[in-house]
Amino acid sequence: MAVSPGFKADLIAAIPSLRAFAVSLSQNADKADDLVQETLVKAWDKHQSFQMGTNMKAWLFTILRNEFYSQMRKRGREVQDTDGAMTARLAVHPSQQGKLDLQDFRGALEQLPEDQREAIILIGASGFSYEEAAEICGCAVGTIKSRVSRARTRLQDILKVSGEAEYGPDAISAQVMGSSVVA
Template sequence: MQQRNNQTGFTEIELLEHLPALRNFARRFHASPTDVDDLVQETYLKAIANAGKFQRGTRLRSWLYTIMRNTFCTKFGLTKREDVGFADDTALQVSVPPPQEWNLRGHELERAIADLPEHHRTAIKMIFIDCMSYEDAAQKCGCAIGTMKSRVNRARLQLWTILDGG
C-alpha cells in the first residue's frame, strides 16, 4: 500500500516511519516499556480511526504527537479521579483475618511446594520466589520458554488441588 489513500492523506508506510519518534515521545509519559507500547498502539489505533480528519499538507508526526498527548492526558485524568464517599464507609472496609490462619496457610504452602516434582518446584521457585522472567528461568534450566510456562502452570494446578482440595 505505497500509494496515498484518497480518504486519509497518508499511507501505512508513512505512518510506520514515525514509530521510533513516537516511542521516544511516549517515554516522556511512561517509564514502563509495556506502558510505552500500549500508548503507541493506542495512538496508532486512534490515528487510523480518525484518518479522515488528517489534513494533507500538515505534518503527520505533529498530528500523531497531538493524538498521543491527548490520549495520555485523558487516561491520566481518569486515573486521578477519586471515588466520592467510599473512603469513610466502614461497611466497605475489608476485615483482616487473624494472622494465625496466614501462618498456617504459609506452612501448608511450603509443604505443598516441597511435595511437587523437582522440575515443577524449581519452576515455581524461579518464577514466583526469585522473580525471574520466564526467558531467564528457561535459559537457566536449559529448556524452551514454553516448557517453563507449562511447568509453572502444571505446578500451580497441583498446588491449587492440594491446598483447596479441588
C-alpha cells in the first residue's frame, strides 16, 4: 500500500517537534536524534494503521514515547560490570595499526594511474562484476581484468606486500587476540 503525499508531508512537518520532545526525554541530542529516527521508521512502517484526519502529531509522539521507554527497559537488563571483571576478559585488536595500514593503502591507491584506480575500486571496493565495471568504464571486459591485475601488482609493489601471510594480525596482535596464527 502506497504512502499518501499528505502522510509524507505531515510526517516531515512533525520532525522538529519530535526532536524537541526527544531531547526533553533523553537529555542528549545524539540519543534524541536516534529516537526520532526510530520513530519515523516505525511510523513509516505502520503508516497503514494511521487514520487520516486524526492527530498525527499525537500518534508520532506516542510512538516516540513508547520507543524511549522500551530503550530504558532494555538498558535496565544490560549486564553491569562495575568491578571491570568482564571487561578485563575482553581482548580487542588495537586499531592504531589498522588506521596506519589504511593510510598507507590510500596513499598507494593515489599513486595508481586513474584507469587502474577506477578499475580496482569498482571491482574490489564497490563489488561490481568485471562485466558491470567494463560497462561503466565503456571498455572491454579483458581491459578491466588487465587494469585490475596491473593495479593489484602495483599496489603490492608500493606497499611491499609479498603474500597473504602479510594480511591480518601481526605476531603481537595474534597473541593478544589468543590466535594461534602468527605471521
